[in-house]
Amino acid sequence: MAVSLFEEKLNSDKFVVTAEIGPPKGTDLSEMKKNIELLKDRVDALNVTDHQSSVMRYPSLGGCLLIKELGGEPILQMTTRDRNRIALQADLLFAYSRGIRNVLCLTGDSVDVGDHKDAKPVFDLDSVQLIRMIKTLETGVDMAGNKLSGKVQFFVGASCNPEADHIEPQLIKFEKKVNSGARFFQTQGIYDVTLLRRFMQFARQFGVKIIAGIIVLFSYRMATYMNENVPGVKVPPQILEELKGLDKEAALRKGIDIAARTIRTIKEEKLCHGVHIMAIGREHIIPEVLEASGL
Amino acid sequence: MIVATKKPIEEILVALAPYESVLILGCGTCVTVCNVGGEREVSLLHSALRVAIANSLMQQKRFHEYTVKRQCDREFLEALKGKSEEVDAILSLACGVGVQVLADYFSDIPCIPAVNTVFMGSSSTFGIWDERCAGCGECRLYETAGICPVTRCNKGILNGPCGGAKNGRCEANKEMDCAWLLIYERLLKLDQLDRMRKYSPPRNYGNLKRPKRVIIT
Ligand code: SF4
Ligand code: SF4
Numbered sequence: 001m002a003v004s005l006f007e008e009k010l011n012s013d014k015f016v017v018t019a020e021i022g023p024p025k026g027t028d029l030s031e032m033k034k035n036i037e038l039l040k041d042r043v044d045a046l047n048v049t050d051h052q053s054s055v056m057r058y059p060s061l062g063g064c065l066l067i068k069e070l071g072g073e074p075i076l077q078m079t080t081r082d083r084n085r086i087a088l089q090a091d092l093l094f095a096y097s098r099g100i101r102n103v104l105c106l107t108g109d110s111v112d113v114g115d116h117k118d119a120k121p122v123f124d125l126d127s128v129q130l131i132r133m134i135k136t137l138e139t140g141v142d143m144a145g146n147k148l149s150g151k152v153q154f155f156v157g158a159s160c161n162p163e164a165d166h167i168e169p170q171l172i173k174f175e176k177k178v179n180s181g182a183r184f185f186q187t188q189g190i191y192d193v194t195l196l197r198r199f200m201q202f203a204r205q206f207g208v209k210i211i212a213g214i215i216v217l218f219s220y221r222m223a224t225y226m227n228e229n230v231p232g233v234k235v236p237p238q239i240l241e242e243l244k245g246l247d248k249e250a251a252l253r254k255g256i257d258i259a260a261r262t263i264r265t266i267k268e269e270k271l272c273h274g275v276h277i278m279a280i281g282r283e284h285i286i287p288e289v290l291e292a293s294g295l
Numbered sequence: 296m297i298v299a300t301k302k303p304i305e306e307i308l309v310a311l312a313p314y315e316s317v318l319i320l321g322c323g324t325c326v327t328v329c330n331v332g333g334e335r336e337v338s339l340l341h342s343a344l345r346v347a348i349a350n351s352l353m354q355q356k357r358f359h360e361y362t363v364k365r366q367c368d369r370e371f372l373e374a375l376k377g378k379s380e381e382v383d384a385i386l387s388l389a390c391g392v393g394v395q396v397l398a399d400y401f402s403d404i405p406c407i408p409a410v411n412t413v414f415m416g417s418s419s420t421f422g423i424w425d426e427r428c429a430g431c432g433e434c435r436l437y438e439t440a441g442i443c444p445v446t447r448c449n450k451g452i453l454n455g456p457c458g459g460a461k462n463g464r465c466e467a468n469k470e471m472d473c474a475w476l477l478i479y480e481r482l483l484k485l486d487q488l489d490r491m492r493k494y495s496p497p498r499n500y501g502n503l504k505r506p507k508r509v510i511i512t
Contacts, residue, residue, distance in 0.1 A: 081450070085497065107457050110449045110467035121450065128454035129497045143497075161458030169479040172491055173455035180494065188458050231459030231466035 004101035005073050006045040007155040010184060010209045015267055016044040016274030017295055018075065018186065018211060019286050021067070023048060023058035032063060033070070035283035040072030042287060045102060047075040047186070047276070051082065053230070054114025061091060064100050075157070076100050079108025084124035085133065085143055092137060096152040104157040104186060105130040105177075109231055128173070131156055131180040158182040159213075161232050162199030163192060171202055178206045186276045188232045189215035191239055191258075193265050200271055209273040212266050216279040216289055217255035220244050256285065260292035267293070296417070297325040297390045298424045299332060299410040304347050307386065310407045311344075314356065314383040319344075319409075320375075320397070321362030322389035329424060331410050332388030334362040340388065340409060366393030372400045379404060414446075432502030438490045440481035445498075447474035453495035455479075 002008035009016050019039050024032055039046060048063030064074035076095055080088065092103070107127040111119050125133060133143055140151045158177040164170045174185070185203075190196050190212045203210055215233065217223050220243040223235040239258060243251055263275050275293075279286050311317060319337050326332025337360050348355055361378060363371045366389035379385070384405045387394045390412040398406040414426035426446045435453070436443060445451050449467035456475035459466030465473045482488050 107450055107452060109459065110465075112449065112467040123450045123452070124500070125497050126450070126452040126454050127457075128494065132494070132496075159458065164456075164458055164460070165462065166456075166460070166476050166479070169456050169475060169491070170458065172479075172488070176454055176492065176494060231457070232461070234461070 003153050003155040006075065006102050007183070009044045010273055014044075014274075015295075016211065017042075017290065018045045018047060018274065018276045019043045019283065020047045020049060020276065020278040020280075021063055021283060022052060022281060023060070023063045025055070025057050027058070029058070029066065032058070033066065036067050036070050036072055038284060039286055040067065040070055042290060043277075044274070045073040045075050047077055047104060050077040050079045050106070050108065051114070052109070052280075054081065054109045054111050054116070054119075056114075056116055061095060061100075064095065065098055068099050073102070074100055075102040075104050077104045077106060078130065079106045080123055080125045080127065080130050081108030081111065082119075082122055084122055088125065088130065089133065089137065089142055092134065092152055092154070093148075096154070097150075101153070101155055102157065103134060103154045104159065105134070105182065106159055113229065113231060127158060128176050128180050131158060131177060131182050135181040155183060156181055157184040157186060159188065160185050160199075160203075161188040162190065163188060163195045163234055164232065165234075167195075167199070171199075174203065175206070178208055182208065184209040184211065184273075186211045187213040189213045189278065190262060190266075191234065191236055193262060193269075193271070196266070196271060197269075211274040211276045212262075212272045213276045213278060214259050214262055214289075216259045216277065216282070216285065217243060217251075218282065219248065219251045219255070220246070252285070256289050256292050259289050260294075263289075263293035263295065267295075296328060296415065297392070297412060298329050298414050298416045298426075299326050299390050299412045301331055301336075302409055302411055304343055307340075307344070307407070307409055308347060308351070308353070311356065311384065311386065312353070314405070315354075316357040316359070316382045316384075318359045318361060318375075318378060318382040318385045320366065320385050320387050320389070321360075322366040322387070322393050323362055323364045324367075326388060326390060326393075326410060327362075329418070330422075332390075336388055337362055340386075366390075367396050369396060369400055372397065375401075431498065433499060435495070438493070438495065439478045440485060440487065440490075442474060442478045442481060444474050444478065447471075447477075451498075453498065455491060 048060040050060040060077050064076045067074040105127050111121040137152045160174045226233045321334050321337035322332050341358050365371050386407050386409050388409045394408045415428045416424050416426040418424045429446045431445045449465050460473035465471045
């Protein structure tokens, strides 16, 4: 039995599409609401980021509740950076009680890359331990072994980086996440499909669902910025070359093109079970990406 | 060993403002090795304070210099008997442990730190010191090829690398190697990769409950 609608879709062998919603910095939810309404019926599930890049924002949990209210399927992104095991467990109880069923377990970016560099990094657990913690809650007890009145059940996911420059330790960690209970994976941004092919050759044997991450590029500057500053993201030189010298509008078109090209290849080769589209700060262009990809 | 850095002279001057006669006290162990709080630094700080005071509107003070073998050990503080009576305050160049033992020993003399204690670590290149141990209370170096993930991984991850490293460097600091890549490479060399495949449960922060005390018999 599928735990969530999203799991059901993945099990039906449909090529799924998920997209990322970044909550606002503040309480004005109008933009986020607009984006959710625009996307909720065009994709199979919507992730809400958890203080992405360690920048303080409206919480992932709040964004997921809004998606539920608006009739969409949320994926709760949960990092271990800001909350200890007590707070994480409590948030999971709350999420479950309000109908959230998909959780993406992440360690989270370093506090050092964010906008509160003086904050205390928590990291009481890491992503693998978070997956296990959810599995423990599902048995009806908390991490301390105390009985819960009313359990939780989640479709548990995690992330992996097929483009990491040292892939072997990443594969060991991927396997640990699978063995700990992760059932779906959303990858870091893919720009080089050959690296995804290499990763899938290894990952396929585990029978878990793999969703390839696609970060839409908007400009040459954004691409070089990500190479310098965004952990784990690597835009290769050929793609930088494609964006170089283009004006704003042309660069955006090119970025959508590049994303669509990657998505089509992944779909045609049946490399993965779906794609996860991240259009950081410009969620409104996602329908165009879908169209250009033939989704 | 314990590693410390010098406090800015302005901060020290503010702390010294109320006192007229001050003992500048060095420590002959860790802080001597990291060139921050030994006999030489006592003398340098003494001169720097004199110059700074001369250039300010402050009244000149009477300074005395001395360095003991270890400030964190009461036994070595006995040598200060006779010197402590003539001072209003002690400016200590020892680590935070040393300053506290001093404050406990001389209960009626204000003790002021002249350094910031930063970590337990070592130096592999002249002048560069790196943290190596956080005293986590459950040493796992056996599992991690002798490389500490608690102190050397920015997130203290126990189950393998995050996806953030680039060119072998940590996502949080481009100057620093990703600890988990180092662990991986060394485990590979030692033919112990199974240790990395094994699940590491969450740390027991119960070990760190403060105030901490151990009884060793
Ligand atoms: S694991 Fe690291 S922090 Fe813990 S005792 Fe060993 S060296 Fe120190
Ligand atoms: S890059 Fe390496 S050292 Fe830095 S946080 Fe990630 S795993 Fe830890």
